[in-house]
Amino acid sequence: MIEGTLCFVVDDDEVLLIEKRRGLGEGWYNGPGGKREDGETIRECAVRETREEVGIDVDTPALSKAGELTFRLDGDPQIHCHVFRTHRFDGDPRPSEEARPKWFAIDEVPYDRMWEDDRHWLPGVLDGRTVDGTFHFEGGEPLDEADFVDYDIEWDVSFDE
Numbered sequence: 001m002i003e004g005t006l007c008f009v010v011d012d013d014e015v016l017l018i019e020k021r022r023g024l025g026e027g028w029y030n031g032p033g034g035k036r037e038d039g040e041t042i043r044e045c046a047v048r049e050t051r052e053e054v055g056i057d058v059d060t061p062a063l064s065k066a067g068e069l070t071f072r073l074d075g076d077p078q079i080h081c082h083v084f085r086t087h088r089f090d091g092d093p094r095p096s097e098e099a100r101p102k103w104f105a106i107d108e109v110p111y112d113r114m115w116e117d118d119r120h121w122l123p124g125v126l127d128g129r130t131v132d133g134t135f136h137f138e139g140g141e142p143l144d145e146a147d148f149v150d151y152d153i154e155w156d157v158s159f160d161e
């Protein structure tokens, strides 16, 4: 299965999101992140994707593992996503070909412009909790045109990395 990351950078009461400019989830907000490349750890993937997409450096040891999410399409696992949260970063976010960054107040996250699964797990993650979830989509590829149908979530889990 493909492995990927999402990295939520929190500064006081705001979170940095990206508006995806191409590919999976184009036009929707998400955290910076993407697919793991051969030879890199999942943390290295989170750091690289955040730097590539919004031009800031997150501190690897300060990344807090906040979740593992499995997205399934028509019963088949598509992507296993490792979610990180951090308060420590260097630089000012800037747009890239892939992403347009924007800070949102944590109580104004635009869930109506995000993947439908996000409203079920992101509020808890932004509240400091950990989550292990599986999210079921149906309707064939591409994933971002399929229907979100169901989910299972376990909260306050611990992860062996």
Ligand SMILES: COc1nc(N)nc2c1ncn2[C@H]1C[C@H](O)[C@@H](COP(=O)(O)OP(=O)(O)OP(=O)(O)O)O1
Pocket: 003, 004, 005, 006, 022, 023, 024, 025, 030, 033, 034, 035, 036, 049, 071, 079, 081, 115, 117, 118, 135, 143
């Ligand atoms: C299905 O529901 C999803 N919800 C959320 N919140 N995020 C998702 C969902 N499905 C995929 N994602 C995220 C998590 C992954 O890390 C990224 C993958 O994005 P992408 O395919 O664009 O990965 P990149 O490596 O950045 O893409 P390129 O190959 O274009 O560089 O999507």
